[in-house]
Amino acid sequence: xxxxxxxxxxxxxxxxxxxxxxxxxxxxxxxxxxxxxxxxxxxxxxxxxxxxxxxxxxxxxxxxxxxxxxxxxxxxxxxxxxxxxxxxxxxxxxxxxxxxxxxxxxxxxxxxxxxxxxxxxxxxxxxxxxxxxx
Numbered sequence: 001x002x003x004x005x006x007x008x009x010x011x012x013x014x015x016x017x018x019x020x021x022x023x024x025x026x027x028x029x030x031x032x033x034x035x036x037x038x039x040x041x042x043x044x045x046x047x048x049x050x051x052x053x054x055x056x057x058x059x060x061x062x063x064x065x066x067x068x069x070x071x072x073x074x075x076x077x078x079x080x081x082x083x084x085x086x087x088x089x090x091x092x093x094x095x096x097x098x099x100x101x102x103x104x105x106x107x108x109x110x111x112x113x114x115x116x117x118x119x120x121x122x123x124x125x126x127x128x129x130x131x132x133x134x
Contacts, residue, residue, distance in 0.1 A: 017046075018045045018046045018049060019049055021046050021049075021050075022046055022047075022049045022050030022052075022053060022054075023053070025050055025054075026050065026053045026054050031058070034047075034058055034059045034061075034062035034063075035062045035065055035066060037062075038059060038062045038063045038066055038070075038071045038074055038075075039066045039068055039070055039071050040070075041070055044070075044074050044077075047059055047074065047078070048074075048077060048078065048081060051078045051081060051082045051083065051085075052081055052082070052083055053083060054083060054084070055082075055083070055084040055085070055086075056078045056079070056082035056083070056084065056085045056089075057084075057085060057086055057089045059074075059075075059078055060075045060078050060079065060082075060085060060089050060090075060092075060093055061089060061092075063075035063078070063093075064092060064093065064096060067096075067111070068111075069111065069114045069115055069118055070118075072093075072096065072097065072111070072112075072115040073115050073118045073119055073122075075093050076093065076097060076115065076119060077119075079093055079094075096112065097112050097115060097116070098112075099112075100112035101113055101116065
């Protein structure tokens with residue numbers, strides 16, 4: 001932490017803020033209006049750290065309501081990493097992601113396919129990064 005001005009402190013690294021925010025939410029049992037956070041990629045790491053400590057249901061449902069590539073990608077990551085996610089919510093998510101890939105409705109199919117692609121792209125490593133690790 002560093003003092004920006006008298007009595008005003010900030011974190012030297014964003015990672016501390018991203019970690020401590022969900023810890024505070026869990027400790028204080030705070031609920032958020034998740035809908036406003038799930039479509040903003042700036043909050044995604046914080047939300048993923050939160051669901052690793054809490055029930056992911058409300059966040060996944062907010063993602064399903066937003067129904068965008070960013071929010072559904074986050075929802076699928078949450079389903080993978082959640083401390084707790086009930087089976088009904090998990091099934092709703094998979095219905096949207098899996099069933100819609102082959103949907104006759106082009107918009108649904110495109111959305112589900114873009115989410116799959118976004119997830120795959122996040123997991124790709126550059127060949128130069130792999131070579132450096134070896």
